[in-house]
Amino acid sequence: MKLYEMAKAPNPRRVRMFLAEKGLLDKVTRVEIDLAKGENLSTEFCNKNPMKKVPVLELDDGTCISETTAICRYFEEHYPDSPKLLGNNANEKAIIEQWTRWVDFYLFLPIGMGFQHTTDYFKHRMNPIKEWGESNIKAATEFFDFLNQHLQDKDYIAFGRLTAADINAFCSVDFGKVVNLRVTDAYPNLKQWYERMKALPSAKV
Amino acid sequence: MKLYEMAKAPNPRRVRMFLAEKGLLDKVTRVEIDLAKGENLSTEFCNKNPMKKVPVLELDDGTCISETTAICRYFEEHYPDSPKLLGNNANEKAIIEQWTRWVDFYLFLPIGMGFQHTTDYFKHRMNPIKEWGESNIKAATEFFDFLNQHLQDKDYIAFGRLTAADINAFCSVDFGKVVNLRVTDAYPNLKQWYERMKALPSAKV
Numbered sequence: 001m002k003l004y005e006m007a008k009a010p011n012p013r014r015v016r017m018f019l020a021e022k023g024l025l026d027k028v029t030r031v032e033i034d035l036a037k038g039e040n041l042s043t044e045f046c047n048k049n050p051m052k053k054v055p056v057l058e059l060d061d062g063t064c065i066s067e068t069t070a071i072c073r074y075f076e077e078h079y080p081d082s083p084k085l086l087g088n089n090a091n092e093k094a095i096i097e098q099w100t101r102w103v104d105f106y107l108f109l110p111i112g113m114g115f116q117h118t119t120d121y122f123k124h125r126m127n128p129i130k131e132w133g134e135s136n137i138k139a140a141t142e143f144f145d146f147l148n149q150h151l152q153d154k155d156y157i158a159f160g161r162l163t164a165a166d167i168n169a170f171c172s173v174d175f176g177k178v179v180n181l182r183v184t185d186a187y188p189n190l191k192q193w194y195e196r197m198k199a200l201p202s203a204k205v
Numbered sequence: 206m207k208l209y210e211m212a213k214a215p216n217p218r219r220v221r222m223f224l225a226e227k228g229l230l231d232k233v234t235r236v237e238i239d240l241a242k243g244e245n246l247s248t249e250f251c252n253k254n255p256m257k258k259v260p261v262l263e264l265d266d267g268t269c270i271s272e273t274t275a276i277c278r279y280f281e282e283h284y285p286d287s288p289k290l291l292g293n294n295a296n297e298k299a300i301i302e303q304w305t306r307w308v309d310f311y312l313f314l315p316i317g318m319g320f321q322h323t324t325d326y327f328k329h330r331m332n333p334i335k336e337w338g339e340s341n342i343k344a345a346t347e348f349f350d351f352l353n354q355h356l357q358d359k360d361y362i363a364f365g366r367l368t369a370a371d372i373n374a375f376c377s378v379d380f381g382k383v384v385n386l387r388v389t390d391a392y393p394n395l396k397q398w399y400e401r402m403k404a405l406p407s408a409k410v
Contacts, residue, residue, distance in 0.1 A: 057299075063296065067303045074295050091268065093278050093282050094262075094275045094278050094279035094282070095275070097272065106256060131334055
């Protein structure tokens with residue numbers, strides 16, 4: 001199987017960290033796609049993912065799967081003996097999915113929008129709207145507060161153990177640095193959790 | 206179980222249609238929350254969903270689950286004998302999740318942003334940015350094109366049968382009317398699929 005990614009981008013990192021925690025990282029051959037050079041815009045790549053995003057998982061039969069959580073779901077279901085990170089039962093699966101979506105919509109997406117609309121990084125492909133970017137950075141900051149409150153007296157986001165919710169949140173929190181949003185002492189619970197996550201070997205893959 | 210919703214909003218509709226197709230609609234007691242009146246901003250509701258959105262599923266033990274797809278996942282996993290709408294195996298589950306996310310990020314979200322930023326509906330709670338709204342309506346229109354192409358010679362989005370991908374897409378396509386995006390003859394394949402979906406009894410619940 002091939003995993004098309006840009007190593008330093010946050011979504012591919014979420015997949016790698018998920019695979020590392022499951023002991024499945026060696027199941028994929030990593031293929032680097034340079035977004036800055038627009039390699040994701042080629043016809044060949046668009047045939048793999050019409051949305052032009054990384055990561056994409058290409059199975060040996062040529063089937064391509066896009067979207068981080070869909071790729072994670074593939075491995076969770078295909079390797080049932082690996083550590084379960086998306087939940088053990090209906091209730092857990094739903095709560096973990098709720099959290100991964102909260103992180104996607106209220107943290108990851110606002111950070112991405114904040115970055116795209118307050119910098120010139122993608123200006124050759126889009127028209128940045130500074131006011132929109134700033135409103136998103138504010139929203140992401142509010143989610144830092146929310147997460148900090150939620151993590152009071154908790155080692156992990158849900159069910160007292162590491163799940164995909166933590167991996168998703170950790171990679172997204174780390175992504176915050178692109179808009180200068182950092183885990184300072186103003187977020188003591190978040191910081192403790194962040195340091196615990198950062199110390200995992202899977203955080204470095 | 207209680208399902209907090211606003212009946213005419215598109216995300217609660219996705220949950221109802223999903224439940225109806227599974228024959229599980231009678232499992233929930235529906236509770237109407239009036240977003241226009243700000244009932245979702247009350248402390249009581251925020252304790253159920255800190256993100257202040259509908260739908261929310263409240264289990265009999267008081268556990269609350271937010272996010273449409275997480276609620277759908279709960280029912281899919283909890284009632285394994287009901288028709289499977291999220292896939293029968295790892296490959297199907299991943300592809301259907303890919304599609305529901307594509308629809309969420311490239312159709313539903315842009316329509317919502319387009320509506321919020323080109324109308325005054327939420328102006329007491331946010332600052333609409335018209336340019337951003339228009340850019341999102343353009344993006345949603347492009348996804349109509351993409352979906353129209355994808356549906357050539359296909360009755361359903363994936364695996365030749367009705368899945369959550371179709372339900373998600375149908376409710377999102379219908380939601381397009383709030384930004385005057387409609388399934389015209391310019392989208393013949395989309396239109397055929399749309400009429401097929403619209404004829405389902407579950408489209409009316």
